Amino acid sequence: MSLKSLPEDKEAKVTFPLTLNEHLKFQLKVNNCLGPLDVRLGRDLCGAEQDFLHKRKNVVAAALQKVLKLDQELRGLKVPVVAVMATGGGVRAMSGLCGHLHALQKLNLLDCVTYITGTSGSTWAMTNLYEDADWSQKDLVGLIHKARKYITKRKSRAFSMDALKHYDMQLQQRVQEGHSVSFNDLWSLIIDRMFHDELNDFKLSNQRQAVSVGQNPLPIYMALNVKENSQSSFEFKEWCEFSPYEVGFPKYGGFIPSENFGSEFFMGRLMKKKPESKVCFLEGNYFDKINH
CATH class of the missing domain: 3.40.1090.10 (Cytosolic phospholipase A2 catalytic domain)
Incomplete structure (x- = not known):
């Protein structure tokens, strides 16, 4: 099916036959993607x-x-x-x-x-x-x-109770922003604490x-x-x-x-x-x- 046949910026339902008695239903929306890429x-x-x-x-x-x-x-x-x-x-x-x-x-x-x-x-x-x-x-x-x-x-100051609370807060914020979190992120915060006195x-x-x-x-x-x-x-x-x-x-x-x-x-x-x-x-x- 040609996408050009679908209305632009409007949702359309399309049905494709799989077998004699089975069909696959799609709900599609065509957007115009002309213009420069973000990559x-x-x-x-x-x-x-x-x-x-x-x-x-x-x-x-x-x-x-x-x-x-x-x-x-x-x-x-x-x-x-x-x-x-x-x-x-x-x-x-x-x-x-x-x-x-x-x-x-x-x-x-x-x-x-x-x-x-x-x-x-x-x-x-x-x-x-x-x-x-x-x-x-x-x-x-x-x-x-x-x-x-x-x-x-x-x-030792990088492993104090205040520092650990700070790490937990930073990691929670990172999750809320949509980033995946791993042990490497915790290690990153520990390194940063070792080389800075304040939040950077x-x-x-x-x-x-x-x-x-x-x-x-x-x-x-x-x-x-x-x-x-x-x-x-x-x-x-x-x-x-x-x-x-x-x-x-x-x-x-x-x-x-x-x-x-x-x-x-x-x-x-x-x-x-x-x-x-x-x-x-x-x-x-x-x-x-x-x-x-």
Whole structure:
């Protein structure tokens, strides 16, 4: 049956014969779905990231000219795209990335970097950095002292009665928002409590403020997508990228705005919008592994 024969935006009953004496009844409603999809398809960079690259290129060119003592300004394709790539490893990865970024800053090379990527423990450092919209223009010694303070601090406060009540309240709210809840979400809240004195409501899309004029490198958070209980990570794995602008799989060329991550989609359309998750839930769950 052609859907074009059904009235648009009105419910219609349709009967299909299964056998001589049996029929299958449908109640259908046809909607016009013309217009742009809510999922961006393609392997090119999104418009927001291209705009960032244009702004960041000016910062990188000026920094390289100063460091290399060039007579002429770098322009166009002569300006390289440099990325700092950090690995996982819990607190060790977190402290290691802080130290490396501080070293680059002391060498006047931090402004030469266009991207910072990380996974697992290194994302703990990255998310703390991007809470400050001008972090790379400030002395990172303060960041290192802050990280050292929380790393060496007693962790018992993360398991106090007040903290447990707070976790329960946060998880209940997450369920009410329509998100699925697992032990990873509880672990995310515990990690967040270890590195913050107060409740942190920061979200991934909030980090756009820290790259709005190209003042900092663009953060790319990496997660490993695997097939649970069917294939090992050696047999099947694929990378998923999280940025302040988009979340998606470069392998398939499918991306959604970061504020829509966790919402429900069908055939490229946003079917059910859910509130954006706090960044702590991404740190403890999605930045580590995404399950089908």
